[in-house]
Amino acid sequence: MTSLPTAPGAPAWIRPAPSVTAVPYNHPEVRRLTQALRAEQLGLYGFADDPDSTPEADFDPPVGLFLIAHVSDKTVGCAGVRPLDEHTAEIKRMYVPGAARGHGIGRYLLEHLERHAASRRLTRIMLETGRRNTAALALYSRAGYLPCPSYVAGRDPRVNRAMAKALGSSSPR
Template identity: 55%
Template sequence: MTGTIPHHSPAHPLLLQPVAYDHADARRLTQALHQEQVDLYGFADDPRTTPSSLFRAPNGLFLVARRGPVALGCGGVRHLQSGPAEIKRMYVIPAARGTGAGQAILRALEEAARQWGAGRIILETGARNHAALALYTKAGYARIEPYAAGRDPQINRALSKRLQDRRTSDDPER
C-alpha cells in the first residue's frame, strides 16, 4: 500500500462496503493477513482456498472497511447450518489499528448474524495475536473449546459470544 491513510474526519468517514470475497481489495487484505500469520506462526491457512460462496447472501457477508479510497480492513461472517454464525478473515492493516476500524467491522458482522437469527457467534484467532484477542475480549467474546478439528489450542483460540436479538432478548437460546 502506498500513500497515507486519511485521518478520521467528516471528509473521510469510515465506510463498510460489502464485497465479493474474491474482490481485489478483499484478496489483497486477506493475503496480508495470511502473510502476518505466516510471519508469526510459521504457517497459516491459505485464504485463497476458502470458497467465495461462504460469504454470499443470504447466509454470508464479506466487508471491506475504507477511509477515503484506502481499504483499511476486512472481515466476513457466515451462518452455519448448526446454528451459530462464524466470523472469518478479520484483518486491519497495521497503520489503521487502534482507529476503530476493527470494532466497526466486528459490530457490522455481528449485526448481520443477528439479522439472520443467529443466537451465537464464534471465531478463531491466534494465541499470539494479542491485538485481536483484546478486541474480541473487549467486545464480550469468551474462550471456548476448539470447534474446528485438528486445531492446536496452544496456537489457536476459539471464542464465542451470545448475540441478543434486538427485537426480543427474552429468549436466551436464540
Template identity: 55%
Template sequence: MTDPHPHLSVVPYDHPDAHRLMRQLHAEQTSLYGYADDPADTPAAEFAPPRGLFLLAHIHPATEPVACGGWHLIDSRTAEIKRMYVQPEARGLSLGQHLLTRLEHDARHSGATRILLETGVSNTAALALYHSAGYSPVPSYRKGRNPSVNRALHKLL
C-alpha cells in the same frame, strides 16, 4: 483528519481488494506462527448473502480499503467470523471494532443467535478486541487445531 466512522462496503469474498488484504493477513499469520490457513481455500460462496457477508473498510470512501472481515453461517443459528484483518498502518483507528459490530449486526439480522471465531495466541490486539466485545473462550470447534496456538471464542447474540 480521520473519519471516526469508516466506510464499510459489502463485496464478494473473491473481490480483488479482499484478495489483496487476505494475502497480507496470510503473510502476517505465517510470519507469526510459521503457517496459516490459505484464504484461497475458502469458497467465495461461503460468504454470499443471505448466509454470509464480506466487508471491506475504507478510512475515507474514495480510498483503498485497509481492513476486511466476514461472517458465514455454520449451522442454522451459529455464525462464524473469519478473515478479520486491519493493515498495520491503519491499526488504532477502531476499524476492527466497526467491522465486528457490523458483522455481528448482520449475522443477528440473518437469524444467528451465536457467533464463533478463532484467532491466534499472538494476536493480542484481536484478542483484546474480542474480549472487550463480550467474547469468551470455548474449546476449539475445528478439528486439528493446536491449542497452544489457536484460541476459539464465542458470543451469544
C-alpha cells in the same frame, strides 16, 4: 502509526468513521488483504491457512457477508461472516493492516458483522484467532467474546484460541 483524518459525526470510539462495502469474497481488495493477513500469520506462527481454500460461496448473502472498510479512498480492513449451522455464524478473515490499526476499524467491522448475523436470526457467533495475536484477543474480549472449546478439527490449543458470543448479549451461550 499513521494518523487518519477525522470524520465529522463519527462515534467517539472511532475517528474517522470508515465506510463499509459488501463485496464478494473474490474481490481484488479482499484477495490483497487476506493474502497480507496470511503473510502476517506465516511470520508469527510459521504456518497459516490459505485464504484461497475458503469457498467463495461461504460468504454469499443472504446469510453470509464479506465487507471491506474504507477511509476516504483507502481500503483499511476486511472481515466476513459465514454460517456454521442454522444457529451459529463464524467471523472469518478479519484483518486491518498495520498503519490503520488502533483507530477502531476492527471493532467497526465486527459490530457490522454481528448485526448482520443477528438480523439473519443467528443466535451465536464464533471465531478463531492465534494466541500471539494479542490485539485481536483484546478486541474480541472487549466485545464480549469468551474462550470456548475449539470448533475446528485438528486445531492446536497452544496456537489457536476459539471464542464465542451469544448475539444480543455480552456472553456466549
